[in-house]
Amino acid sequence: MKAYSRDFLEQLYRTLYTIRSFETECIKLYRQGLIVGYFHPYLGEEAIAVGTCAALRKDDYIVSTHRGHGHCIARGGQLKKMVAEVLGRETGYCRGRGGSMHIADSQTGNIGANGIVGGGIPIGTGAAMGIKIRGGDQVVVIYFSDGACNNGVFAESLNLAAIHDLPVVFLLENNQYAVSSPVEQMCRVPDLYKRAEGYGVEAHLVDGNDVLAVYEKTCEAVDTCRAGKGPVLLEAKTYRQSGHHVNDPGAYMPKERLEYYLARDPVKIGRSLLIEHGRCTDAEVDAIEQAIRQELEEAIDFAKQSPQPSVEVFLEETQSN
Amino acid sequence: MEITLQQSTDTRTILYREALNEALREELARDERVFIVGEGIAQRGGSYKVTVGLLDEFGPKRIIDTPISEASFTGMGVGAAITGMRPVVEILFIDFTTLIMDQIVNQAAKYRFMSGGKGRVPMVLRTQGGSGNGLAAQHSQSLEAWYYHIPGLKVVMPSTPYDAKGLLKSAIRDDGPVIFIEHKLLYMNKGPVPTEEYTIELGRADVKRTGTDVTLIAWSGMVPRSLAAAEELAGEGIDVEVIDLRSLVPLDKEAILESVRKTEHVIIVQEAIRRGGVASDICSIIQEEAFDYLDAPIKILAGRNTPIPFNLNLEKAAVPQEEDIVAAVKEMFN
Numbered sequence: 001m002k003a004y005s006r007d008f009l010e011q012l013y014r015t016l017y018t019i020r021s022f023e024t025e026c027i028k029l030y031r032q033g034l035i036v037g038y039f040h041p042y043l044g045e046e047a048i049a050v051g052t053c054a055a056l057r058k059d060d061y062i063v064s065t066h067r068g069h070g071h072c073i074a075r076g077g078q079l080k081k082m083v084a085e086v087l088g089r090e091t092g093y094c095r096g097r098g099g100s101m102h103i104a105d106s107q108t109g110n111i112g113a114n115g116i117v118g119g120g121i122p123i124g125t126g127a128a129m130g131i132k133i134r135g136g137d138q139v140v141v142i143y144f145s146d147g148a149c150n151n152g153v154f155a156e157s158l159n160l161a162a163i164h165d166l167p168v169v170f171l172l173e174n175n176q177y178a179v180s181s182p183v184e185q186m187c188r189v190p191d192l193y194k195r196a197e198g199y200g201v202e203a204h205l206v207d208g209n210d211v212l213a214v215y216e217k218t219c220e221a222v223d224t225c226r227a228g229k230g231p232v233l234l235e236a237k238t239y240r241q242s243g244h245h246v247n248d249p250g251a252y253m254p255k256e257r258l259e260y261y262l263a264r265d266p267v268k269i270g271r272s273l274l275i276e277h278g279r280c281t282d283a284e285v286d287a288i289e290q291a292i293r294q295e296l297e298e299a300i301d302f303a304k305q306s307p308q309p310s311v312e313v314f315l316e317e318t319q320s321n
Numbered sequence: 322m323e324i325t326l327q328q329s330t331d332t333r334t335i336l337y338r339e340a341l342n343e344a345l346r347e348e349l350a351r352d353e354r355v356f357i358v359g360e361g362i363a364q365r366g367g368s369y370k371v372t373v374g375l376l377d378e379f380g381p382k383r384i385i386d387t388p389i390s391e392a393s394f395t396g397m398g399v400g401a402a403i404t405g406m407r408p409v410v411e412i413l414f415i416d417f418t419t420l421i422m423d424q425i426v427n428q429a430a431k432y433r434f435m436s437g438g439k440g441r442v443p444m445v446l447r448t449q450g451g452s453g454n455g456l457a458a459q460h461s462q463s464l465e466a467w468y469y470h471i472p473g474l475k476v477v478m479p480s481t482p483y484d485a486k487g488l489l490k491s492a493i494r495d496d497g498p499v500i501f502i503e504h505k506l507l508y509m510n511k512g513p514v515p516t517e518e519y520t521i522e523l524g525r526a527d528v529k530r531t532g533t534d535v536t537l538i539a540w541s542g543m544v545p546r547s548l549a550a551a552e553e554l555a556g557e558g559i560d561v562e563v564i565d566l567r568s569l570v571p572l573d574k575e576a577i578l579e580s581v582r583k584t585e586h587v588i589i590v591q592e593a594i595r596r597g598g599v600a601s602d603i604c605s606i607i608q609e610e611a612f613d614y615l616d617a618p619i620k621i622l623a624g625r626n627t628p629i630p631f632n633l634n635l636e637k638a639a640v641p642q643e644e645d646i647v648a649a650v651k652e653m654f655n
Binding site: 061063092094102106112114115116119121123124125126127131132133134156157159160163317318320 | 356358382383385387388390392393394395396397398399400401402403404405406408423424427428432434435436437438439440472571
């Protein structure tokens with residue numbers, strides 16, 4: 001393994017643990033009735049967001065999905081504004097108008113989550129087209145899933161990005177379920193990265209639960225894109241550790257498979273990397289975790305105390321639409 | 322700023338499609354964030370020659386031919402717009418916008434709202450609709466009501482070369498998104514256009530003919546038809562006012578109401594099928610806000626509730642013609 005500094009490994013772990021805690025705490029808030037609507041946890045997939053975002057510059061872009069909290073946090077999103085948004089408060093990222101599926105953050109180049117599976121793929125391709133026209137060297141990472149691969153815009157956008165050599169990393173998060181449908185039942189070839197060859201697009205398979213593996217492959221892909229030789233497709237194989245959303249018990253997910261992936265939990269892997277290669281003690285890691293839980297608690301308090309959006313203001317804003 | 326034709330000292334007569342071409346050329350030259358994507362718009366210059374010459378002048382980086390991938394190249398416009406560009410996306414026929422509904426309805430129209438007002442999608446979707454060339458059911462529709470129905474979109478439908486140029490320039494400068502719908506029968510129409518630069522504010526109707534007896538409210542292809550009918554009716558002593566809405570969203574309610582208060586008689590002429598159309602909504606606005614002024618029930622003259630037929634006689638029968646407008650006006654006064 002390449003040598004990484006303790007600081008870097010610690011940063012990766014912090015983000016992994018923050019995402020895990022955010023999702024875990026929000027699920028509690030959901031069950032208490034404080035969060036309504038759909039909430040799609042990123043549990044089990046954290047290493048993908050953390051590994052990819054660690055390879056990006058501040059001025060790069062990402063396009064997220066309905067399962068997007070992890071991407072937002074990994075890009076440096078603010079927990080207070082995130083919790084406030086999923087609670088529908090005025091202080092949230094979208095002033096309570098967007099909710100969990102629509103968080104966008106222009107400060108961190110996060111073009112936004114998306115309620116439509118595959119809906120963000122052309123949008124990210126367009127951000128890359130803009131970069132090319134301006135002559136910049138930024139890169140766009142488009143997150144999407146195995147489910148989105150069976151939507152037409154995946155094929156269209158892969159081709160569009162290819163014929164224009166666009167600086168896009170198509171980051172396929174293969175969590176093995178399209179809502180409830182297993183990828184092997186929905187695709188004859190479940191290794192989805194193989195589809196890229198037909199479009200003349202470089203593609204690689206990566207262990208989506210190993211944050212360093214994701215980071216290293218993304219660095220290579222980003223270099224390729226910055227050199228004007230994009231796009232690149234990365235298929236990160238992972239597993240959704242919960243149902244499609246909080247109210248989906250995921251009864252269709254075989255126990256053995258879940259256990260296999262729980263044993264390869266990305267947050268646990270990140271923790272051992274920090275301890276073994278970052279020479280961090282258990283006590284030090286505990287302290288890091290404690291600080292993150294504290295920060296999250298403050299964010300939750302902030303959100304709970306934040307005002308609901310004013311109905312009067314909303315009516316006024318929509319008066320002349 | 323707007324220069325009206327009356328104010329303009331120097332005009333020439335050009336085609337509707339040439340006026341659109343001028344608008345695109347001027348905006349491309351004025352703002353380097355503007356670029357155009359669409360099928361056959363670069364090399365070929367577009368099916369209706371609206372983008373002729375732009376590739377030579379602005380190069381393949383900004384005038385981009387696309388594969389037949391409507392959903393994705395429209396979405397590409399959305400993403401480029403969100404990140405600071407000003408794309409003009411061309412969809413050959415409004416009928417093909419059925420393929421881009423997610424990107425327009427769920428993405429472009431809602432981005433500003435969903436982001437709490439912070440995001441912008443300064444994109445223009447140029448397309449064309451309408452019947453009259455025997456292009457049959459999948460190339461002749463008038464689908465403006467679909468976009469009229471979606472909060473977050475502006476809908477512009479010019480009827481003259483002058484309006485087409487001034488409105489397209491404003492649409493490109495607007496923070497959008499704007500659905501800009503041209504009419505296939507209008508591309509070869511000629512009209513006066515000032516030589517100096519001008520824009521036309523979105524959301525302002527234009528009284529194309531003043532009159533005192535009855536108001537015809539029309540847009541796009543129905544405007545020249547209504548004007549022709551008005552001329553014929555003038556010979557029979559009926560003084561017709563023709564209002565060209567020019568943009569459906571924003572809708573110039575005040576211009577409509579002002580004319581209604583004057584003439585006290587209204588006929589709304591719409592090429593699109595009647596059911597669920599824009600005319601019905603305008604009708605409801607008038608009866609809510611100017612009921613006391615009306616001297617007769619509001620009449621809607623609209624397309625029949627049918628796919629557009631191929632046969633030219635049937636096609637004509639499916640949408641309002643000049644003689645239908647004349648007959649409707651006469652009936653109102655008998």
